[in-house]
Amino acid sequence: xxxxxxxxxxxxxxxxxxxxxxxxxxxxxxxxxxxxxxxxxxxxxxxxxxxxxxxxxxxxxxxxxxxxxxxxxxxxxxxxxxxxxxxxxxxxxxxxxxxxxxxxxxxxxxxxx
Amino acid sequence: xxxxxxxxxxxxxxxxxxxxxxxxxxxxxxxxxxxxxxxxxxxxxxxxxxxxxxxxxxxxxxxxxxxxxxxxxxxxxxxxxxxxxxxxxxxxxxxxxxxxxxxxxxxxxxxx
Numbered sequence: 001x002x003x004x005x006x007x008x009x010x011x012x013x014x015x016x017x018x019x020x021x022x023x024x025x026x027x028x029x030x031x032x033x034x035x036x037x038x039x040x041x042x043x044x045x046x047x048x049x050x051x052x053x054x055x056x057x058x059x060x061x062x063x064x065x066x067x068x069x070x071x072x073x074x075x076x077x078x079x080x081x082x083x084x085x086x087x088x089x090x091x092x093x094x095x096x097x098x099x100x101x102x103x104x105x106x107x108x109x110x111x112x113x
Numbered sequence: 114x115x116x117x118x119x120x121x122x123x124x125x126x127x128x129x130x131x132x133x134x135x136x137x138x139x140x141x142x143x144x145x146x147x148x149x150x151x152x153x154x155x156x157x158x159x160x161x162x163x164x165x166x167x168x169x170x171x172x173x174x175x176x177x178x179x180x181x182x183x184x185x186x187x188x189x190x191x192x193x194x195x196x197x198x199x200x201x202x203x204x205x206x207x208x209x210x211x212x213x214x215x216x217x218x219x220x221x222x223x224x225x
Contacts, residue, residue: 032211043204043217051211088156099146102213104158
């Protein structure tokens with residue numbers, strides 16, 4: 001069976017510090033991978049998605065970047081965090097070519113202080 | 114732009130009663146799925162139900178069912194026999210190409 005792991009679960013970082021959030025998927029190959037952000041009490045905003053190694057599409061211009069160094073690994077990064085980067089970050093995956101089956105990780109709560 | 118709209122920011126229902134959450138969407142896709150996700154206080158996104166747009170029959174999963182009106186681009190979620198554990202944010206979602214687009218969510222409170 002397929003599983004998705006996301007870590008850390010909680011992170012408190014000072015303004016100006018770097019960020020690295022990691023997401024890995026097990027039990028499948030060549031998945032589509034996604035990073036979403038959710039502000040408190042709000043909906044989900046798609047930040048990045050990837051259809052393959054090294055292929056990243058950005059949906060929202062921001063202080064963040066994403067990378068996919070391996071087939072089942074998706075990393076969200078920032079060189080210098082802003083207060084506005086605080087939020088709940090969710091990683092998700094689905095099978096290539098399928099219309100269903102978006103599965104989410106358990107999320108990372110990021111607080112920038 | 115292709116959008117998903119949930120017009121009810123908050124709703125409440127008494128335990129054991131039925132509640133319906135509304136969703137409208139706008140897509141140019143010819144074949145697509147629609148989803149309802151539940152986000153409890155743990156914030157884990159849980160798939161509640163999905164509907165294939167080419168199927169006329171409304172999807173049902175235990176106490177959860179949908180009313181899918183393709184021509185009206187409406188996709189509502191009905192929760193029967195509401196339970197306290199149904200208290201959560203509910204998100205309607207529609208894939209657009211490779212991307213899943215979400216509505217703004219409806220916060221549902223089930224009262225004892």
